[in-house]
Amino acid sequence: MEKRKIDYTLYLCTDRGLMSSPSLEEAVAEAVLGGAGVVQLREKDIDAREFYELAVRIKKITAAHGVPLIINDRIDIALAVDADGVHIGQRDIPAKQVRKMIGADKILGVSAATLEEALKAVEDGADYLGIGAMYVTGTKEDARLVTMEELKRIRAAVPVPIVVIGGINLQTLEHFKGTGIDGLAVVSAVMAASDVQAAARELIKRWTVAEGRSAE
Amino acid sequence: MEKRKIDYTLYLCTDRGLMSSPSLEEAVAEAVLGGAGVVQLREKDIDAREFYELAVRIKKITAAHGVPLIINDRIDIALAVDADGVHIGQRDIPAKQVRKMIGADKILGVSAATLEEALKAVEDGADYLGIGAMYVTGTKEDARLVTMEELKRIRAAVPVPIVVIGGINLQTLEHFKGTGIDGLAVVSAVMAASDVQAAARELIKRWTVAEGRSAE
Numbered sequence: 079m080e081k082r083k084i085d086y087t088l089y090l091c092t093d094r095g096l097m098s099s100p101s102l103e104e105a106v107a108e109a110v111l112g113g114a115g116v117v118q119l120r121e122k123d124i125d126a127r128e129f130y131e132l133a134v135r136i137k138k139i140t141a142a143h144g145v146p147l148i149i150n151d152r153i154d155i156a157l158a159v160d161a162d163g164v165h166i167g168q169r170d171i172p173a174k175q176v177r178k179m180i181g182a183d184k185i186l187g188v189s190a191a192t193l194e195e196a197l198k199a200v201e202d203g204a205d206y207l208g209i210g211a212m213y214v215t216g217t218k219e220d221a222r223l224v225t226m227e228e229l230k231r232i233r234a235a236v237p238v239p240i241v242v243i244g245g246i247n248l249q250t251l252e253h254f255k256g257t258g259i260d261g262l263a264v265v266s267a268v269m270a271a272s273d274v275q276a277a278a279r280e281l282i283k284r285w286t287v288a289e290g291r292s293a294e
Numbered sequence: 295m296e297k298r299k300i301d302y303t304l305y306l307c308t309d310r311g312l313m314s315s316p317s318l319e320e321a322v323a324e325a326v327l328g329g330a331g332v333v334q335l336r337e338k339d340i341d342a343r344e345f346y347e348l349a350v351r352i353k354k355i356t357a358a359h360g361v362p363l364i365i366n367d368r369i370d371i372a373l374a375v376d377a378d379g380v381h382i383g384q385r386d387i388p389a390k391q392v393r394k395m396i397g398a399d400k401i402l403g404v405s406a407a408t409l410e411e412a413l414k415a416v417e418d419g420a421d422y423l424g425i426g427a428m429y430v431t432g433t434k435e436d437a438r439l440v441t442m443e444e445l446k447r448i449r450a451a452v453p454v455p456i457v458v459i460g461g462i463n464l465q466t467l468e469h470f471k472g473t474g475i476d477g478l479a480v481v482s483a484v485m486a487a488s489d490v491q492a493a494a495r496e497l498i499k500r501w502t503v504a505e506g507r508s509a510e
Contacts, residue, residue, distance in 0.1 A: 125385040126367055151342055153370035158391040169341040175374040 081185055081205055084146055085115030086261030088268075088282050089208075089241045091150075092119050092136075096270040105274050106136055110143045112278025114268070115261070118165050118187075120150035133159040148187060153179055163187060165208065168195060177203035189243075191222045196232040206239040207232070208263055213245025216266065226253065233258045248284055255288040297401055297421055300362055301331030302477030304484075304498050305424075305457045307366075308335050308352075312486040321490050322352055326359045328494025330484070331477070334381050334403075336366035349375040364403060369395055379403060381424065384411060393419035405459075407438045412448045422455040423448070424479055429461025432482070442469065449474045464500055471504040 090109045092102060099105035106117055117140050119133055133149060137159055140147040146162035149155050153176055156164045163185025166176055173188050180186065188199035189208045196207055209229055211221035221244055233240060242254055243263035251262055262285060271277030306325045308318060315321035322333055333356050335349055349365060353375055356363040362378035365371050369392055372380045379401025382392055389404050396402065404415035405424045412423055425445055427437035437460055449456060458470055459479035467478055478501060487493030 126382075126387050127385045130387050130391070152368075154368060154373075154387060154392075154395065157370075157395055158387050166342075169343045171342050171346050171370060171374050175346070176370075179370065179373050 081183070084185070084206075084239075086206065086239050086241050087285065088112075088114045088278055089116040089243075089261050089263040090114040090118065090268055090278070091243070091263055091265045092117070092121065093265050093269050094121060095123075096266050098270060098272050099274055102132065103135055103139060105269060107139050107143075108274035109268050109278045110140065110145050112268075112275035113282045114145065114278050116146050116148060118148040118150055118263075119161075120165075120265075126152070126155065130155050130158055133161065137161060146185060148185060156180065156184070163205070165189070173199055173202035173204060190232070191224050191228075193228060193231045193235060196236050200236050200238055204238060206241065206260070207236065208241050208243045209259075210242055210263070211244025212242050213250055215245040226257070229257060229259070248281060251281065251285050252288055255291065297399070300401070300422075300455075302422065302455050302457050303501065304328075304330045304494055305332040305459075305477050305479040306330040306334065306484055306494070307459070307479055307481045308333070308337065309481050309485050310337060312482050314486060314488050315490055318348065319351055319355060321485060323355050323359075324490035325484050325494045326356065326361050328484075328491035329498045330361065330494050332362050332364060334364040334366055334479075335377075336381075336481075342368070342371065346371050346374055349377065353377060362401060364401060372396065372400070379421070381405070389415055389418035389420060406448070407440050407444075409444060409447045409451060412452050416452050416454055420454060422457065422476070423452065424457050424459045425475075426458055426479070427460025428458050429466055431461040442473070445473060445475070464497060467497065467501050468504055471507065 094102050097105050119136055121129055133155055137147050148163045148165050149161045150165050151170050153164050165187035167189040177186055185205050186203055187206050188204040190196040190199050211223055239260035241261040241263040242259050246262045246264050247267040268277045310318050313321050335352055337345055349371055353363050364379045364381050365377045366381050367386050369380050381403035383405040393402055401421045402419055403422050404420040406412040406415050427439055455476035457477040457479040458475050462478045462480050463483040484493045
């Protein structure tokens with residue numbers, strides 16, 4: 079997986095609790111068919127063995143479609159299944175230590191909510207940033223909210239790809255046109271849809287149209 | 295830390311919830327002064343950053359006393375702080391994968407409750423086994439109980455050091471004399487004591503006396 083070729087336009091974060099699909103494997107396959115360019119496995123309430131076994135199964139799907147698999151928080155599970163990368167937050171193992179553990183080739187994503195956190199993350203080796211929460215969301219209720227002004231400051235200051243996260247859906251994505259972000263990280267807007275593939279496709283289409291309008 | 299020189303006689307598992315000591319650092323230091331030969335950091339309800347920072351602090355204490363620090367479950371945190379080893383259960387990342395991640399020199403401990411699990415763990419690279427739960431305990435209420443007969447079968451079958459865990463205290467340790475185990479893994483019998491150092495010392499003394507009697 080060549081890091082620089084990743085398409086961040088639609089970045090899927092999994093959440094089995096939200097699914098209408100019969101299995102996470104099916105939801106991920108559908109999302110990827112719908113155009114999701116990155117899949118982040120984010121599962122909090124399972125033991126490490128279950129997370130590991132799930133990651134083994136999901137990696138078969140993402141690898142078959144040429145889409146990178148990113149593991150949230152558990153660097154050990156990412157290493158055990160040879161995932162394409164890891165995503166960490168401000169309350170996980172520090173980015174600098176994580177970069178040492180995963181080496182230069184694996185993708186390192188870091189969540190940041192302030193310009194200071196964003197600059198530190200890039201300095202510590204982040205390949206991309208997840209900026210948010212942009213809106214209040216049911217999937218991460220304790221998240222700090224990021225203003226549009228802070229997002230723009232971060233965008234102006236960092237050279238790495240940025241995805242926005244937290245309450246991103248067909249309505250809210252319109253607010254990000256012209257901000258220079260690289261993609262939309264979604265959880266429920268895709269995971270909770272009755273037709274996951276169509277939901278992914280529609281988000282990409284609307285975002286492409288919005289960006290097209292802003293570029294006019 | 296030379297793996298073959300480890301003294302498993304008193305193996306401390308931490309649990310901040312049970313402590314009467316003002317800090318985990320103080321409890322660990324006292325336990326080591328009392329004779330604990332291994333310290334396993336086992337903390338479930340904290341985020342990865344807090345676990346990491348705690349491990350950094352605890353490692354300074356164990357290293358100063360020449361006692362190995364073992365990290366429970368989170369191989370990534372063990373690698374990040376360069377701990378002496380890891381301990382995994384049957385619901386963690388499989389032992390074979392863990393051995394690959396940590397290399398040959400780090401200590402790998404595996405929990406087992408049956409002869410089959412014990413043999414598999416050794417085959418997959420375990421340096422020692424934690425056998426239990428021997429008794430019902432408040433710190434791990436869902437644990438499967440191991441009979442004394444099964445413990446003896448495991449002892450007869452595996453060449454690596456064995457510590458027993460689960461309800462081990464001044465009373466129950468008497469039941470293990472003559473079984474050929476290498477040590478006692480304790481949580482509350484030391485962590486919850488008002489004088490941690492004295493509790494550790496007394497457990498070792500009683501065990502030494504019990505083993506001496508059984509050797510007569």
